[in-house]
Amino acid sequence: MTTPLAPDYAEVPLWTDEAPLVEPGREPLPESADAVVVGGGYCGLAAATELARRGHDAVVVDREALGWGASSRNGGMVIPELKVGPARLERRYGALGRRLFDSVNEAFDLVEQLVGEGIDCGYERTGQLYLAHHPRLVDHLRHEADEMRAAGQPAHFVPASELWSEIGSDQYFGGLVLERTGGLQPARFHQGLVARAAAAGVGLHPHTEARAIERSGSRVRVTTDRGDIDAGAVVVATNAYADRLVPALQRRVLPVGSYIIATERLDPDVAAAVNPHRRMFVDTKNFLFYWRLTADGRMVFGGRRSLAPVSIAEARDFLHASMMRIHPQLRDVAITHAWGGNVAITFDRMPQAGVLDGVHYATGCNGSGVALNTWLGARVGAWVAGDDAPPFTELRAPRIPLWSLRRAYLPVVGQWYRWRDRRP
Ligand SMILES: Cc1cc2nc3c(=O)[nH]c(=O)nc-3n(C[C@H](O)[C@H](O)[C@H](O)COP(=O)(O)OP(=O)(O)OC[C@H]3O[C@@H](n4cnc5c(N)ncnc54)[C@H](O)[C@@H]3O)c2cc1C
Secondary structure (H helix, E strand, C coil): CCCCCCEEEECCCHHHHHHHCCCCCCCCCCCEEEEEEEECCHHHHHHHHHHHCCCCCCEEECCCCCCCHHHHHHCEEEEEEEEECCHHHHHHHHHHHHHHHHHHHHHHHHHHHHCCCCCCCCCCCCCEEECCCCCHHHHHHHHHHHHHHHHCCCEEEEEEEHHHCCCCCCCCCCCEECCCCCCCCHHHHHHHHHHHHHHHHHEEEEECEEEEEEECCEEEEEEEEEEEEEEEEEECCCCCHCCEEEHHHCCCCCEEEEEEEEEEECHHHHHHHHCCCCCEEEECCCCCCCEECCCCCCCCEECCCCCCCCHHHHHHHHHHHHHHHHHHHHHHCEEEEEEEEEEEEECCCCEEEEEEECEEEEEECCCCCCHHHHHHEEEEEEEECCCCCHHHHHCCCCCCCCCCHHHHHHHHHHHHHHHHHHHH
16 A cells, blocks of 8 residues: 655644744854753753753753754653663662662653643643553563552553454553553643753854864863863753764664654544553563654654665654554554664663763664653753762773664664564
């Protein structure tokens, strides 16, 4: 089936089409600052705001518009998760595992607090439905429900016979409902963080590329394409868009493309049939699909087919065909937007934060960073200002093996994951 495109179909994020990125007036770059933050997404803005609120003179620079990265391209799912549940975290990391689990829940609370303080981003806490794509995953979800409840999180398992009450699809074998999950409009959330940073007195400098960082004694010189800044500290918040600025950081993350399509507004009856509780849907595959309804009733459907580069049109057609398999009810619905962005994958699938080559950094939320990158940014900002370091700094933060050969081996790794997803 050819993908039905709306007459005004555009290959731009739905979110920035609705809420364009904020372009603050061009101010001269200061010659010095207490802290320079590189990256104007959720993480960088949260770090700079925390610093400014504690009396530090903080400046954000971004090579592109503020929010141009994943912070305006994501699925808007506010999911308090690491890639493993609380019991496995404790088995793997001991007492630190519990603190890591508590951190992701604090990250979720932070987003709800920011919304409560007035960030108007259409946030709704509607819960997540995690869907078994194969019978062999059903027990895993059942155990995960028990684990989450034992850790004090509201969760329940849904057997295949009752899935109809959660999703209008016959493609899944069981589900796990996690109540503490919500959805927001990512660009509007980012706009709120920009306003908060500006109100705290942060200097905002989009279209300013940091090109070099040099330490000299207790000071750091940040060279940008618009001049140099002499700083007391630097926070690098470039996530999947890390470049050669801090080579040791670049080698700790793999930027992997993820793609999303958005439909026109659904008929309310169709929307209710497909997703009656407006859950955030995610499946159990390695190349997982994530999909949800927007506040105004569109379907937003995301995923990726491989680890090789693909065009937006190819990704769109693959996502549309996949969505039709799951929800044939949407066959007459046109696609209005398709776009992509990079997620930052780490070798051990855990976020990383710390100090590398004399600069503070936070990165690697492995596709679940709306809450976590925001929280990590705030915690790293507070750390620079004198608070304790966040628990993620206690992890080993491994490099990606054979990083410079990644373009050669990633497509092969991708094929392996696809085979694992399809195996009987
Ligand atoms: C398609 C997609 C879907 C996703 N869906 C979800 C989801 O539903 N839920 C969820 O929790 N997470 C999701 N994520 C992940 C989430 O969006 C990210 O974890 C989060 O937005 C990262 O925020 P950040 O501020 O760390 O980085 P970004 O928002 O990516 O910002 C990094 C910035 O650094 C700038 N930069 C890089 N190098 C330099 C330099 N040298 N000088 C100046 N600036 C520089 C870039 O221009 C960029 O703007 C998704 C990501 C993608 C791509």
